[in-house]
Amino acid sequence: MKKIALAQILFWLICLVAPLSLTAQSLYEISFVASEVTYTGFLVYFNEEDAYMRVGYEIDGNYNVVEVKYTSVTGQEDDYNYQVMIGRDPVFITEQGDQAYNPDHFVWVWNDETENELPFVTDDPAFDENSMIQCSSFTEIDPKSLNDEFLQQFFFTDEPQYLALKKMAAYKPSTPATQTNTNTSTNTAAKMHLVLFINSEIGDIGQSCSADQRTVEIEFREISKAVGIPFEKYVVNGENFTKAKAQQTLNQINAGVNDIVVFYYSGHGFRWSDQSDKFPQLDMRYSEYTPLGNETALPLTEVSKSIESRGARLNILLSDCCNSDVGRNQMTSTTFMAGRSFQGAEIEKLKALFLNSKGSLVFSGSSPSEYSWCNQNGGFFTLSFIQALKEEIGYLRSNVPSWNNIVEHTVRSTQSKAKSCQGCQPQNPIYNLRITQK
């Protein structure tokens, strides 16, 4: 492999991380040349722990395809961001013969000032700088552009992945006028209620909470559109972010017996020192000038009871907030102060999750005594949940979609994000899952 000039070493745009984290699966084409052999890779990226690449290359007139599994590590050091995709377990898809293939590893480094550059690749597990070469291309693939000629570079036509990718390429989003809810047995007149409590004003994390709001709102609006049910939104944010307004909003939810209520909270959370309930207190203060107390704290468990009392078929409650000890006992106060669309999703999978499911999920970002972490892109828990949901309903997943899978995947992904964040403490989401699926 040729030696690279360090002064030309890679930088990659920060937006790379967003597409790699928020879609059901992202598809990329990557090319590089090593020892005069051109390698072309087709990367299917589900999440930081789960990705694979089919690499095609020709040696001595023989065309080979190898599949390499990937895990990713991201982080920050000295004002630079990095992402490393570490390859493992190479398997020959074509005849292996007496060949071997060392898995490739890809490296991006960037900051706000660096220009978009291509990643570097090495097959050296020691990451010796002399072994790194710059890729000749790296592009995201629009699933609609996938065709037989391209796919057959990497897949046999009878492989399940090939068939799923063909299905993805053929998907045409339906318009609301043409969408019909085919689940006539129990799901006629179902409606989705999205309740958003967003602390958009608070100084330290308001920006992150607003990012969470945009992400969650887009996703659930698209889901309701995709499965063809009406959508109603209730938002408590800005200077309306108070306990009184929150309770008033919860009481306004007029849910039918077949409806879906999705509650989402992004803001500060905590627990009283003498609290036994495992779920956190939602801190309903938009201003730090308001003292913390019972008048401003809303237990997630109370929200759960209130929403379940509305009588909807399916209740999904998500809270991305800390569950750490606030350092004081509960006080008995005498005063009371009043995108992307789902083009990568299989609609039948969405219906299984949202129309053919019944019960409640209460899901909170961190265990008792833990913090929930976030950055400018949003909360680790929220990003993980959306990622897990999209992955579960993606074309390239062959399993029957289930809320249990989504919950487990969200937990693992949140744990992983906190683990790879320097200076963060462990974050383990907690939940009560009581959903049955047909």
Added chain:
Amino acid sequence: MKWFILLFIMSMFNPEESSHPVFLKHGHIIEKATEIKLSEVSATPVSSADQDPQKVYVQDYEVIREIVLEKDQKALQKTVLDKHNYIDQKKSCPLQAKYALKFTQGEQFITLIVSEDTCAKVIVFSSEADINHQYHDLKEDNTLNSALKESAKK
């Protein structure tokens, strides 16, 4: 993984000392402060209309007691400037103020409102607009909370 490779790569592009992640180019106000004041303050600020004229406030936080700093001033300056105490990511816990630490150099000042260590954060107020009223998270194993606690014991 040999992370030093990456760090080496990054250092090639960062030959000059980067500015402080919190205080940017204004670290000298702390480093060369002519006056340093540490106070224990109320958990939440009080709006100016509600403030008691008999009481003292720092950035709207009521001063509960002044803490006399003796030989620990230099150590505190170093601790506050230690960029390894700060973290880019944010915790979604509510800041409950505990200390106000003010550094003054002539007309310039930097005041840190430091939260209790149950939710380690600081708010920076300053005469310098580009760092004024900024929120920063502290690492869980930061040395600032412990240094302030130690000073407050005396």
